Amino acid sequence: MLNINKIRKNTEEIIQRLKIRNFDGENIINELLNIDKQRKQAQAENDRLLAGQNQISKTIGELFKSGNKEEANKAREKTAELKNKIQENTHTIKDLEHKQTALLSEIPNIPHKTVPPGKSDEDNEEISRHGDITPPQVIKPHWDIIRDLDIIDFDLGNKITGAGFPVYKGKAAKLQRALISFFLDEGEKAEYQEVLPPLLVNEASGFGTGQLPDKDGQMYQIKEDNYFLIPTAEVPVTNIFRNTILKANQLPEKRMAYTPCFRREAGSWGSDVRGLNRLHQFDKVEIVRIEQPDFSYDALEEMKTHVSKLLEKLNLPYRIMRLCGGDLGFTSALTFDFEVYSAGQDKWLEVSSVSNFEDYQANRLKLRYRDPETNKPRTAHTLNGSALALPRIMAAIIENNFTGDAIVIPQVLHHYTGFKTIDKIKTN
RNA sequence: GGAGAGGUGGCCGAGUGGUUGAAGGCGCACGCCUGGAAAGCGUGUAUACGGUAUCCCCGUAUCGGGGGUUCGAAUCCCCCUCUCUCCGCCA
Numbered sequence: 001m002l003n004i005n006k007i008r009k010n011t012e013e014i015i016q017r018l019k020i021r022n023f024d025g026e027n028i029i030n031e032l033l034n035i036d037k038q039r040k041q042a043q044a045e046n047d048r049l050l051a052g053q054n055q056i057s058k059t060i061g062e063l064f065k066s067g068n069k070e071e072a073n074k075a076r077e078k079t080a081e082l083k084n085k086i087q088e089n090t091h092t093i094k095d096l097e098h099k100q101t102a103l104l105s106e107i108p109n110i111p112h113k114t115v116p117p118g119k120s121d122e123d124n125e126e127i128s129r130h131g132d133i134t135p136p137q138v139i140k141p142h143w144d145i146i147r148d149l150d151i152i153d154f155d156l157g158n159k160i161t162g163a164g165f166p167v168y169k170g171k172a173a174k175l176q177r178a179l180i181s182f183f184l185d186e187g188e189k190a191e192y193q194e195v196l197p198p199l200l201v202n203e204a205s206g207f208g209t210g211q212l213p214d215k216d217g218q219m220y221q222i223k224e225d226n227y228f229l230i231p232t233a234e235v236p237v238t239n240i241f242r243n244t245i246l247k248a249n250q251l252p253e254k255r256m257a258y259t260p261c262f263r264r265e266a267g268s269w270g271s272d273v274r275g276l277n278r279l280h281q282f283d284k285v286e287i288v289r290i291e292q293p294d295f296s297y298d299a300l301e302e303m304k305t306h307v308s309k310l311l312e313k314l315n316l317p318y319r320i321m322r323l324c325g326g327d328l329g330f331t332s333a334l335t336f337d338f339e340v341y342s343a344g345q346d347k348w349l350e351v352s353s354v355s356n357f358e359d360y361q362a363n364r365l366k367l368r369y370r371d372p373e374t375n376k377p378r379t380a381h382t383l384n385g386s387a388l389a390l391p392r393i394m395a396a397i398i399e400n401n402f403t404g405d406a407i408v409i410p411q412v413l414h415h416y417t418g419f420k421t422i423d424k425i426k427t428n
Numbered sequence: 429g430g431a432g433a434g435g436u437g438g439c440c441g442a443g444u445g446g447u448u449g450a451a452g453g454c455g456c457a458c459g460c461c462u463g464g465a466a467a468g469c470g471u472g473u474a475u476a477c478g479g480u481a482u483c484c485c486c487g488u489a490u491c492g493g494g495g496g497u498u499c500g501a502a503u504c505c506c507c508c509u510c511u512c513u514c515c516g517c518c519a
Contacts, residue, residue, distance in 0.1 A: 009481080043478055047488045054447095054488090057500040061446035076499045083499085245438095247476085366476095375457090377475075 001104045001363050003379070004036055019109045020325035022119065032103045039096040046089040053082055076281030105213065109360040111325055112334035118324025124337065125324065130308070133341045141344040142398040143275030145407070146172070149424045152276070152394075164265070164280035171422040172394075175409065176283060178416030179390055180258050180357040183285035183310065187387060190306050192256035192287050197236035199259055200227040205239040208365040210331040220262050229262035233286035234384045238361060241290055245377050246369040252299060256387070258283065276391035277349065283390040289383045292369065293359065296381035300334065300356045303385045307338050307352045310388055313412045316396050317341040319348060333358045340392060344399030347393040354385030 007014055007029060018025040055139050058080055063072035072213035146152040151172035157165040168176055184194060206228050211219060220229040230236055237257050246253065261284050287306070291299045306319065311318045325333040332355040339348035359379040362368070368377040403409040406421040414420055 005481095040478065043488080047478065050488055051500080058447060060499050065446075072499085079499045375473095 001101075001360060002107055002110065003359065003363055004032070004100070004104065007032065008036065010058065013267070016092075016106070019106060019326055020115055020117050022326050024109055025107055028103055028106060032100065032107075034098050035096055035103065039100060042089055042093045042096060044047060046086060046093060049082060049086050049089065053079060053086065056082075056330060057384045063123060076412060086232050108328075108330045109276045109333050109357065111328055112356070112358075115328060116322065116324045116335060117326075119326040121327045123321075123324040124321040124327055127320050127322050127336075129317075129319040131315070131341070132192065133317045133343070135346075136400060136402060138402050138404040139344055139346075140277065140289065140399065140402060142342070142395040145344070145398050145402055146275070147321060147424060149407070151422060154275075161279070164278070165280065166257045166276070171417070171419060174419075175394065175397075175413070175422065176390060176416055178409075178413045179388075179393060180283060180285060181239075181416050182313075182413055183387055184256065184258055186313075187256040187287060188283065190254075190287075192254045195237060195255050195257045196238070197230075197233060197240075197257050197259065199230050199236075199262075201230055201239065202227060202237050205235055205242065208239050209235050209260055209361055210240045210364065214330075217266050218264050220264060231263045232261050232386075233257040233259040233284065234288060237286060238382055238384065239365065241367045241380075241382075242365040245378065246290065246367075248292065248369055248372045251290060251292050251369055251380070252295070254287070255289075258285045260284075261389075276395040279391055285387050285389045287385050288370075290362075290367065291381045291383060293378075293381050296358065296383060297334075298354050299383055300336075300354065302385060302386060303354045303387075304336055307354060307385060307387050309349075311338065311340065314393070314397070314410045314412075315412075316393070316400065318351075327356070329353075331357050331360050333360065338388075340396040342392070342396040342399045344402070345395075351392045352386040352388050355383060357382045357384075357411055 002014070011029060011033065015029055043308060056075055060075050062073050063069075063075065116123065118124065143154075151169055153167045153169055154163075156167040157163075160167070186193065203212060203226055206216070206219070211228070211231060214271050216228070219231055221229070222269050236259075237255050240255065241253065260281055263279075265278060265280060287303060289299050289303070306322070308318075318338055318340045321337040321339060323329075323332075323337060328335055335353055335355040337350050338354070339353035340351045341347075342349050358381050361382045362379045365382070367380050367382065369380045370376070371378045397410065398407050401410070406423045409417055409420050409422065
């Protein structure tokens with residue numbers, strides 16, 4: 001969430017910049033500032049009262065010590081009214097604080113200056129295109145190929161769980177494992193420390209990275225324990241740093257994690273979403289960075305380069321999109337999407353989303369670092385990116401590398417898979 | 429799941445109702461000392477909100493979290509939570 005001080009100081013600018021994401025913040029911000037003012041007044045008043053009370057308590061203590069019980073009891077009587085007022089005031093303050101937090105968490109992050117205006121993904125700005133998109137000799141969508149080769153089984157997943165939970169079989173299962181290993185090894189080369197985090201998170205973590213309170217409908221929930229299945233490793237990995245003050249020389253913190261991700265995808269289950277294009281459970285390697293504010297945009301570039309290299313090594317054609325205001329995630333200041341061209345569908349599939357959240361998540365997380373110059377805590381910047389999400393990579397590999405009766409595995413994966421092609425599973 | 433013991437600053441640890449935001453130690457920072465270092469000595473060393481936009485300074489809050497008793501709570505009471513030990517169950 002945004003910092004209230006920042007809003008106080010740059011009210012107009014913030015309202016203007018939020019318009020880029022088609023968010024009209026004028027009313028909510030005015031209300032917020034009004035509440036903030038009340039809150040400050042109430043607190044100043046309460047602090048005065050409390051100071052008075054502390055003073056009296058101290059006096060009473062001294063009186064009792066010196067044996068002057070009469071005077072002490074007199075002073076004691078005086079405090080009743082004060083106490084009432086304080087209680088009332090404290091209530092008011094808490095109430096105002098709650099309202100303030102509630103309003104603050106309704107305001108999305110301020111878009112970076114380079115974010116173009118726009119309404120939907122159609123207005124995203126293509127900033128570069130890489131690789132060859134001439135179609136292969138056989139053009140077939142992956143859902144047909146995987147059915148023909150019998151390597152990924154949706155019906156079976158449907159039987160075990162439900163729609164959107166496919167079963168990968170044989171070489172397809174191993175290809176998944178190969179991709180995960182490949183991504184993690186590349187991440188390790190780029191000095192991301194691997195972590196294997198919990199797949200269930202608590203409410204505080206969900207709030208910290210911004211999934212809660214609003215997007216709880218998109219997460220699977222364990223009601224008995226009030227846990228949530230992670231929609232992305234971003235949640236547990238970023239929350240490693242919740243409520244911490246890092247030393248400046250610890251930064252940047254670079255972490256990565258392979259995890260399954262679980263998404264209910266409520267409301268987005270359209271007819272054009274087929275096969276591996278959208279699943280309730282999928283695998284992903286995520287990279288996360290904690291940075292000093294001055295370096296966070298350099299870090300974002302580095303992450304883009306990292307993702308680009310992965311796609312190039314897999315020999316997949318891709319383009320990089322700068323998300324427009326309308327498509328930008330609630331918590332992000334600037335996001336680049338990586339889309340892979342998948343020949344069988346003649347479609348660009350989003351396989352990675354690389355974002356700088358600036359201090360938006362860090363404010364929620366209370367994630368700070370000690371500024372070496374002032375020696376004061378300062379909010380850090382958080383970033384993350386998929387590197388990479390598996391199913392659509394699988395889809396693109398399957399469609400782009402299909403020869404008519406086999407899928408050719410990209411060379412870079414050979415020593416992970418131990419095979420160079422996937423052919424039809426023999427059924428005896 | 430049952431029984432018991434605990435949770436105090438970056439860490440260890442004292443503190444069972446009265447200037448205790450908190451002794452002491454370790455660590456860290458700076459200074460003195462030194463040819464340089466170590467040792468020693470000295471000083472400093474939490475966060476948030478508010479007064480005020482900043483520095484200083486001042487006020488308030490915070491001893492796992494929340495609530496209560498009291499003029500006053502780290503200390504007493506209640507609820508929750510987490511950790512440890514033993515038992516049970518278990519991959």
